[in-house]
Amino acid sequence: MSRSAHPAGPRHADVLPEGHYSAPPADLNALDPKVWAQTVARDEDGVVTVGGIPVTRLAEEYGTPAYVLDEADFRARARAWRTAFGAEADVFYAGKAFLSRAVVRWLDEEGLNVDVCSGGELATVLSAGMPADRIAFHGNNKSVDEITRAVEAGVGHIVLDSFQEIVRVAHIAQSLGTRQKVLIRITVGVEAHTHEFIATAHEDQKFGIPLAGGQAAEAVRRALQLDGLELVGIHSHIGSQIFDMSGFEVAAHRVVSLLKAVRDEHGVELPEIDLGGGLGIAYTSDDDPREPHEIAKALTEIVTRECEAAKLRTPRISVEPGRAIVGPTAFTLYEVGTIKPLDGLRTYVSVDGGMSDNIRTALYDAEYSVALVSRTSDAEPMLARVVGKHCESGDIVVKDAFLPADLAPGDLIAVPATGAYCRSMASNYNHVLRPPVVAVDGGEARVIVRRETEEDLLRLDVG
Ligand SMILES: Cc1ncc(COP(=O)(O)O)c(C=O)c1O
Numbered sequence: 001m002s003r004s005a006h007p008a009g010p011r012h013a014d015v016l017p018e019g020h021y022s023a024p025p026a027d028l029n030a031l032d033p034k035v036w037a038q039t040v041a042r043d044e045d046g047v048v049t050v051g052g053i054p055v056t057r058l059a060e061e062y063g064t065p066a067y068v069l070d071e072a073d074f075r076a077r078a079r080a081w082r083t084a085f086g087a088e089a090d091v092f093y094a095g096k097a098f099l100s101r102a103v104v105r106w107l108d109e110e111g112l113n114v115d116v117c118s119g120g121e122l123a124t125v126l127s128a129g130m131p132a133d134r135i136a137f138h139g140n141n142k143s144v145d146e147i148t149r150a151v152e153a154g155v156g157h158i159v160l161d162s163f164q165e166i167v168r169v170a171h172i173a174q175s176l177g178t179r180q181k182v183l184i185r186i187t188v189g190v191e192a193h194t195h196e197f198i199a200t201a202h203e204d205q206k207f208g209i210p211l212a213g214g215q216a217a218e219a220v221r222r223a224l225q226l227d228g229l230e231l232v233g234i235h236s237h238i239g240s241q242i243f244d245m246s247g248f249e250v251a252a253h254r255v256v257s258l259l260k261a262v263r264d265e266h267g268v269e270l271p272e273i274d275l276g277g278g279l280g281i282a283y284t285s286d287d288d289p290r291e292p293h294e295i296a297k298a299l300t301e302i303v304t305r306e307c308e309a310a311k312l313r314t315p316r317i318s319v320e321p322g323r324a325i326v327g328p329t330a331f332t333l334y335e336v337g338t339i340k341p342l343d344g345l346r347t348y349v350s351v352d353g354g355m356s357d358n359i360r361t362a363l364y365d366a367e368y369s370v371a372l373v374s375r376t377s378d379a380e381p382m383l384a385r386v387v388g389k390h391c392e393s394g395d396i397v398v399k400d401a402f403l404p405a406d407l408a409p410g411d412l413i414a415v416p417a418t419g420a421y422c423r424s425m426a427s428n429y430n431h432v433l434r435p436p437v438v439a440v441d442g443g444e445a446r447v448i449v450r451r452e453t454e455e456d457l458l459r460l461d462v463g
């Protein structure tokens with residue numbers, strides 16, 4: 001986060017709030033390719049287009065707010081991960097980032113696998129026709145029903161997250177007359193440099209079994225004894241929106257040390273290691289994410305080196321990127337409703353959505369960018385806060401952003417990099433209807449998740 005004071009202009013704050021925004025960009029009409037989906041551009045009239053379609057047309061046909069997803073970009077990113085890791089590794093797309101049947105079909109065609117963490121995600125992936133053996137099932141509290149459905153469906157891996165679950169999955173698999181391939185998720189004690197709520201490998205949290213104190217080794221001991229289980233490897237996921245590869249390095253080192261201990265104690269070399277997801281993306285121009293080929297090279301080298309040092313055969317590596325594939329491929333299209341300049345502070349720009357379609361700003365203090373997309377403007381920059389329509393003062397979509405001072409009701413603005421954890425974490429707060437996901441490709445648009453309707457809401461209200 002680079003934050004610096006900005007010289008006050010006529011529509012800028014007179015008293016600048018401390019430390020929360022950088023200087024306005026040199027050109028407010030520019031679209032930084034780092035944060036926008038690959039096919040986003042401005043046409044000769046200054047209207048932003050995606051997949052060759054002007055956003056004004058998308059707003060007319062599908063309404064606002066809407067998530068607009070660039071299919072070509074999604075496929076390109078999925079392919080880049082697949083190619084970077086090659087045939088000797090597996091890439092599991094983390095479905096929690098955003099899941100729909102269309103997306104699962106694209107992933108299937110691009111040769112990726114999928115990770116799910118609930119019965120609902122499992123049902124979605126199976127109903128899109130993804131072969132079950134390419135699904136990994138996660139979660140710290142999978143129900144007996146969910147485990148049963150996963151085993152019956154024949155999922156490739158179940159990732160065991162607790163001692164109770166080791167027994168539960170073994171029992172269910174055995175009673176179904178099968179042997180389930182499993183990984184054990186361990187916490188390696190890494191403090192990932194990310195928001196506290198999305199760091200997952202330090203010891204004091206709910207996921208995984210701690211490596212510390214011999215608990216992970218004990219979990220391996222138990223899993224190896226149970227007939228219903230085929231223990232194939234160890235899983236570690238250190239957190240999300242991470243830029244620094246050193247956390248992965250420490251995690252890989254510790255996972256390999258467990259593989260070595262398992263070999264020494266049981267004479268078994270576990271053939272797989274899953275290093276999870278968590279790679280960061282650019283939400284603003286200040287962020288500098290790594291490319292999949294750099295990540296693949298770094299992770300493969302770390303694991304190979306650690307295994308050579310431990311005299312272990314290098315296991316098959318899996319990764320589980322969610323955000324890094326889908327995050328940058330979508331933006332949220334909003335219509336500006338009201339504009340409220342607060343003297344000496346900033347201008348509040350209210351849009352027709354809010355925390356119900358993007359909870360990340362309120363939940364993680366996440367930063368986003370925003371641009372006027374239905375036209376260009378030569379007006380001076382105005383310090384703005386983009387807020388939603390909810391009955392909640394924390395209903396903020398973009399905390400500090402510069403928009404042109406001639407912004408007016410009816411203009412369309414868009415927030416880029418909302419492909420991950422926005423639709424999937426959307427809510428009905430205030431009975432606001434969840435927006436559709438419109439996929440665009442080669443001049444064509446189609447709805448892949450439709451807008452919620454009031455009938456949808458009322459259908460659940462059976463009292
Ligand atoms: C086990 C596991 N795998 C993969 C992911 C995906 O993370 P990201 O979307 O940050 O790549 C998560 C979420 O943090 C996760 O918990």
Ligand SMILES: N[C@@H](CCCC[NH3+])C(=O)O
Nearest residue numbers: 096198240241360420421
């Ligand atoms: N939902 C979080 C990430 C958590 C991912 C799942 N462990 C986000 O929006 O960044």
